[in-house]
Amino acid sequence: MTIDNAGIYNGMPATDLGEHGWECPWSGPTGGQCVETKRLPDGRVAVRQSTDPGGPALIYTPQEMTAFVTGVKNGLADHLTAG
Known part of the structure; x- marks a missing residue:
């Protein structure tokens, strides 16, 4: 599948970006639930939820x-996980 960068937009179905190239580097002990990322040919990064691979992709x-x-490395998101 060839990805046309001009047709990539925030919120598009992640399946439209193909199934190859998605990575889940932070899965750990999450039971298969993670945030998957995919580098696009133009350098942007697509993000999707592993439990909903056909759901929307966020493009950054x-x-x-x-x-x-x-x-995140500087602790600016720590409050999001604090109990």
């Missing part, structure tokens, strides 16, 4: 992913 630019990962 490399700059947005860098800001998110940097924020």
